[in-house]
Amino acid sequence: MPAETKSIWDHVQPISIDALTKTSGYLLSYLVCLFLASRFLPSIEAKSPKKTYQLTGLLIYLLLTVLIPIGYYTKKLSLLFIVENYVSFFIVINIFAILFSFYLFKRSAAVRAAPNANRPIDYWHGREKDPMLFGVDLKVFFYQPSLLGLALVNLALAEAQITYHGGLTPGMICYQLFWYFYLLTHYIREDFMLWTFDIIEDHFGFMLVWGDMIYVPFLYSIAGWFVADNYREPLSIPWVIGTLLLHFIGHYIFRESNWQKFDVRKYGPQVTIWGKKAQLLEGKLLISGFWGIGRHLNYTGEILLYLSIALCSGTLSFVPYILPFSLLILLSQRASRDDQRCRKKYGDKTWNRYCSIAKFRMIPFIY
Template sequence: MNDILQSVNLSRLLDAIFIFVGFTVTLFAAARFLPGKIYQSRYTEADGTKKSYKLNGLILFGLVTFLIGISTLLFNWSLAFIHQYFWELLIVANGFALAWTLVLYLGGKQRQDLNSQPNHKELSEKISLGKLFGDLWLGVELNPTWLGVDLKFFAYQPSLIGLGLLNTSFAYVQYETYGQVSLQMWLFEIFWWTYLASHYYYEECALSMWDIIAERFGFMLIWGDLVLVPFFYSIAGWFLIDKISPLPIAIVIGICLLYCFSLWLFRGANLQKHRFKKDPNAEIWGKPAQSLQGKLLISGWWGVGRKLNYTGEIGVYLAIALTTGTQSIVPYLLPLWLCSLLIHRSWRDEQRCRAKYGKLWETYCDRAQFRMIPFLY
């Protein structure tokens, strides 16, 4: 830790601010001006209107991938500097998340006050410490928008594309250090690129996620997007830089099979539910979707288990961690953390569904008897 603190100085922090802010602003401008399909949300806002989103993430992700590839091949440009500025960028990302939270809080409160014109008693209640903390942590507004860009949906761009660039920087560092990119590093890079590309290919599915449709945009989501995802989810890359000995082919095949199946399960289950929500008669596994009273899907993966999408997500991150071997538990902190997070979330989801659907949910549980692991859990 002392070495880290000594390596951080004002000049490098200023460089990191320029890199981080420039990157985020550039992505925001791209999200604003790049063409994209306009998608109208199924969910109605408080004023009776339906939220519209411009989906251009796949174009943006493809453009960034293309520019990085061309810059590397033609101009010998390197992303190793991202790895070199990791700690400075981490500090800046935390500061940026705090600043963004405060700006959204003040702007949201101002708009609320203009709309509701509260009396003095209401004002005193609004500035109570508990409510202040809650508003900062959870957010004030559901869908804050700047210049026509939904900020909560936009936050996925610096989060995921930033994660992709940080992951790629590890390969550049390994190549510049050892003159080669190891097989396990290639697996790490391909796994992450495929994961991100599939997210953007099915970007529309993100619009039915709980945080998009129901959670306000505050520090919890902002910090998760800008700090947790890029700087924690990339943790395995640190352990691959110095691993240049080849992996046994049997282990490579096993890791690839785990990854492919898990990604298929994760994306497939989410896509099935999204298609059913859009069109109850959509085909799933080649047949019209079956459901309980048109509310609960029992076709495809959702007829096998109630939260198999969570199982697939954990499997994806486990496969990525396995590329580092078994010498340290640190790369496995991500799948282990997700196990606890998603198991608890699945329990909360079921409590909410049981309250919403009543006996119909019990009927569904009788049909899809397993939660996350068939015959075990």
């Protein structure tokens, strides 16, 4: 164990012109490489309800899965600069989000699409739904620096724990596995996102740019800082086993429930769910798989997934638990609003029949 046992955060360098300049170079190089990969790597054709996309996310992710371990093994790669320049990255990426959103607002195609848009709210939401640049759909592209950025931050925190605290703890190993498989399952069914509200309906402006570039990689990696510093009291074997079970149960419910509904929307009721042909109540409401058990079990799985990630930090701090518990509150309220909206959409009679089959909103026998 190294003599120095400071917090990982103590190794973050202060803001300086030199640090901001270096991080700007790192960011631009990262974005350019990902953009070129999205443009020229072999792609998978995928359709949404409105257009056809060329997706390269899975190939990029698999390439990084191979190249990053090779880089570490040959000692040609270190990601510690991400941790050491964390605050500088935060500032630079915020500036980038502001400036790039201004570009999106002012570029000629955007002006033609909405010539009278000149309010802050239009800058926030964006003028165009599907801005293109050199044949790349920018709204879909920005998922790559967002999710891969999260992966790189997480790996940098693992490297920091090895460098500053002498090795990987069981909590950090679980944390890395959880996020790796979370991103892998996202990319295996990358076409799922093409059917989400963000892609189909939202315009592309500051809200989504900032969400992609700041919210996901910085907020979702907060737990990793506490996992990295929890080296004095490693997680017990029962804690690790319980966390692993919770994660994979939650992960399965989250992905499988979303995919079940997605497959029916995309391919129709002829799809198979759990070995049987999908069933729809009155041809409208899916009552097969998880959707015949509960009305919003996808929310339940999502909460369990993020709770398991927070549990990787042990009891070092309450901060990692803010995300899962805030999601519990927000998604519980959303589930209630979804029920009200669906009752209005399908009518009392149909919705009551559905509720008699899928008896629970999120938690069987409780809620």
